[in-house]
Amino acid sequence: MKRGTVLFHSRFLFTDGEAGKKYLVVLNTPDPKNPAPILLCKTTSQSRNKPETPGCHAERNLFVVDAKHDFFPEKDLDSVL
Numbered sequence: 001m002k003r004g005t006v007l008f009h010s011r012f013l014f015t016d017g018e019a020g021k022k023y024l025v026v027l028n029t030p031d032p033k034n035p036a037p038i039l040l041c042k043t044t045s046q047s048r049n050k051p052e053t054p055g056c057h058a059e060r061n062l063f064v065v066d067a068k069h070d071f072f073p074e075k076d077l078d079s080v081l
Contacts, residue, residue: 001038002029 005026012022027039043065044050051057054066
C-alpha cells in the first residue's frame with residue numbers, strides 16, 4: 001500500500017452505532033524493511049461547520065476536495081479530509 005491510495009469501506013461503523021460508506025486515504029508509504037504504522041485520513045461529506053472552498057485549510061487541519069475531483073466515485077458531494 002502506498003501514499004495516496006484511496007480505500008473504500010462499505011460498512012464503516014460510526015460512533016453513533018450506524019454503519020455506512022467511508023473513504024480512507026493513505027498518507028504514508030511505510031518501508032517494508034523498517035515497519036511503521038500506516039497513517040490513514042478519514043473523509044466526510046458532512047459539511048456542517050466546514051469550509052466550502054476547495055484546498056488546504058491548515059488553520060483547521062482540513063483539506064476540502066471538490067465533488068468533481070477524480071478521487072471518489074460519488075461526484076455529488078464535496079469531501080473533507
